Amino acid sequence: MDRDDETENVQIVTRPQLQQRSSIPSFVIIIFMLFLLTNHSGDEYLARNHHHDVLRSLTYRLSNFTNWMNGSDTNFSMPERNPSLRPLVESHMTLGSPLDPSSASYFPNITGFIRGEIDFYNITLPSLNDTQAPWASYAQSYMANTNASEVVNYLGTQDWKTTRKMAWSVVDRAVVDQGVANKMAVAHGRIDFPDNEMRLEFEGVHFITNGSIYGFAEPPGRHIDIRYLPAIVPEESQNETARVVQYELQSRIDKVKTMIDNGVVEQESSEVYAQIEPSPVSEELMNEVESELQSPTGKWTPTILPPRFNGVLLSRECGMLYRFQHAEGLRTPSFFRRVTNYGSLSGLVSLIMLALLSRHIDRTHSPAALQRLSAWTFYTQAIVDAVSLAAHITFAILAHGRPSLALIAPAFASCVIFSIEAHHATLINQVQSPGDAPNTILPAPRPPQQPPQNNASDAETAQPADDPQTPPPLTARSFLSALARNLYSDPQARIWIGILLCLTFVVRAIVSPSLALFFVGSMYSLFWLPQIVRSVRCGRSSSLSAEYLIGMSICRLWFPFYFLANSANVLDVEPRRWVYSLAAFVLFQVGVVLLQKSLGPMFFLPRRFATAQIYDYHPPMPSNMHDPEAPDQPLGDCSICMEVIHVKDSKQLQQVTGGLLQNVGVKKNYSVAPCHHIFHTECLEKWLAVKNICPQCRRPLPPL
Known part of the structure; x- marks a missing residue:
């Protein structure tokens, strides 16, 4: 066949015909990877063995501690008191004393969160020699007989001087009828230092009558032995503290199957001393407020200012002292009320976004309107809503009781918005992909030809011709090329891989605070930028209405402003000034999209660049297409x-x-x-x- 005949048997198609592929292999791969991500059978086996070890350890310690209290033979011994410890602590804070119950009282329950500024003091012997502070002599006596090299090893490479803020989470549980004359409670929790990302576990006792707190703090993984608590409390309260410790050990043995301990390494702990500032409320009224907070009945109670704390964290082995004054506490009932308010406002904002999205889809359901939209604008918003869904669900699980119900509303709304935006973006992609796909020239199929008649001898001696249908041998380069072509041409493969990557990133973004902030900044910066690029490339303005652009931008900016510009947010995230720059950039993009409608899609580009390939x-x-003399x-x-x-x-x-x-x-x-x-x-x-x-x-x- 000659060249002209081949040219005639050529047909032009818009995209090659693809073979329908089954999604079962991709689905099986995704399920297998999710199984690997969520399988914890090995961890559960290790946890069971760990619980058995903790049970044996607690039983042994309780037995020795009981024998010590009874004066029997035991392997446990209480460390001697350091006579300089109490004067050193009282030089930085004033320990409380009983108050007149008719005029003042202490908060009986401190369960909640304590936030405040802290001051760092280096109490190592070389530093104390250059200090003229009035408490320097007590510190020198307290740090006597310490090895300077060991102190340096304990400090490590952490810059402790940069720590300026403290976040203390406390759970307070009162002890009733254990032979204790004074009202006491067992307190435990953790102390976080946001400046250097350090965390300490806390165990201690709370004297309710005088508002004093004594305890130990250790990094995670180093065990806190609460049997040593009687050594740091006042001498007149040592026996009562020992009975409270005995009760707590027995309680932990009873609940060991639901507890997770952090090891059994015995180390010297950092000592924590704290004092609640008195409240100008009578003890009777304070008890009524506490009863209404714990079991609300609708009874009117006066508003009481949140508790404030003064305290000292002292470490002899590290040679440092932290002091905090007037740290403000947020009690758990108040925190739950704040979570409820946040959930209600977030649900309202999410419903407004859902209404704006529904009105936008009603206006832009035609192919002509979808051609002028950018699918990446809605893909980006869908990813943000997926993170919002996962974050609110996780928060609802962690917040037990009534606050979790308030968080269901924004989680459900985010789920609906995510599904609608993902479907809308997929529809935009389907409408635009045929026009964006390059034309491909394919030869028309040739009619089958009769093979030449050959005898048997010729057939046996004839060499087999190369089969054009036989694929070339598979190599590494051809495999990668085939994989790239498959991902480019198969939308199902792209969707599955995108879902897997988004799922992995969403999980990491929620767990890591720094990654979450990076995610917020990057995703919010890409809301309307793809739409601007799409309008410039197509030479046509977008079909987004001003109502949708402005309303959706304001609603979406409410979430970063709540967490990054509000110091009283529910997650205690420190304010970030760059959130204002982020909001300005988002609103600037909205202004550009609106101006593209009135001034043209390329109004901001130089004239030599303001050219778009528009059909x-x-x-x-031409004049020869018709008769020029005809009217x-x-x-x-x-x-x-x-x-x-x-x-x-x-x-x-x-x-x-x-x-x-x-x-x-x-x-x-x-x-x-x-x-x-x-x-x-x-x-x-x-x-x-x-x-x-x-x-x-x-x-x-x-x-x-």
Whole structure:
């Protein structure tokens, strides 16, 4: 066959025909990877063995501690008191004393969160020699006989001087009827230092009558032995503290199956001393407020200022002392009330976003409107809503009781918004992909030819011809190329891989605070930027309404402003000044999108760059297509309305500028599609509002 015949047997298609692929292998791979991510059978086996070890250890310690209390033979011994310890602590804070119950009282329950500024003091012997503080002599006596090299090893490479803030989470549980005359409670929790990301576990006792707190603090993984608590409390309270410790050990043995301990390494602990500031409320009224907080009945109670704390964290082995004064406490009932308010406001904001999204989809359901949108704008918002869903669900699980119900509303709304945005973005991609796909030239199939008749001897001696259907041998390079082509051409593979990557990133973003902040900054910066790029590339403004742009931007900025500009947020996130720059950038993008509608999609680009590859539906018609002497110059019949197309019906477009009526161009009556079919411009505009394919040949058409 010659070259001309081959040219005639060539057909042009918009994209190659792809074989329908099954999603079962991809689904199996995803399920297997999720199984690896969520499988914890090995951890559960180790946890069971660990619980058995903890049970044996607690039983042994309780037995020795009971024998010590009874004066029997035991392996336990209480360390001697350091006579300089109490004067050193009281030089930085004042320990409480019983108050007149008719005029003042202490908070009986300190369960909640304590936040405050702290001061660092280096109490190593070399530093104390250069200190003229009045408490220096007590510190020197306290640090006597310490090895300077060991202190340096304990300090490590951490810059302890940079620590300026403290976050203390406390759970307070009162001890009732254990032979204790004074009201006491067992307190435990953790102390966080946000400046250097250090955390200490805390165990101690709370004297309710005088508002004093004594305890030990250790890094996670180093065991705190509460049997040594009687050594740091006042001498007159040592026996009562020992009975409270005995009760706590027995309680932990009873609940050991639900507890997770942090090891059995015996180390010297950092000592914590804290004091609650008195409240100018009588003890009777304080008890009524406490009862209403713990079991609300609707009874009116006066508003009491939150508790404030003074305290000292002292470490002899590290040679350092931290002091905090007037640290403000947020009690758990108040925190739960704050969580409820946040959940209610977040649910309202999410419902507003859902209403704006629904109205936007109603306006832009036609293919002509979808052609002017960017799918990445909605993909980005869908990812943000997926993170919001996971974060609110996790928060609801951690917040037990009534606050968790308030967090269900924003979680459910985020789930609905995520599904709608993902479906809308997929629809945009489906509408735009046929027009964006490059044309591919494929040869037409040739008719089968009869093979030449050969005898048996010729067939046996003939060499086998190369089979064009046989694929080349698989190599590493060809495998990667085939994988890349498969990901490019198979939308299911891209969706599954995208879901896996998003799932992994979402989990990491929620767990890591720094990664979460990076995620917020990057995702919020990409809301409307893809839409601006899409309008510039297509040469047409977006179909996003001002209501959707402004309303959605304000609603979405409410969440970062609540956490990054509000110091009283529920997660205690430190305010970040860059959130204002983020909001300004988002609103700047909104302004650009709105100006693209009135000034043109490329108004902000230099003139030499303000060119877009836009298909011209109104090319000038050559004069030989019609009779120049005829009064009516038809171009043919429109296949949409079946009427004749006349060039003379073109309309002069005008606009008002500065009070003057100016001509801006001519709207031609005819439109020529890329497939060379001619239609009325108005007919084609109405057609493209429903379908973006040619009415005659069914090929995809660019926006008009």
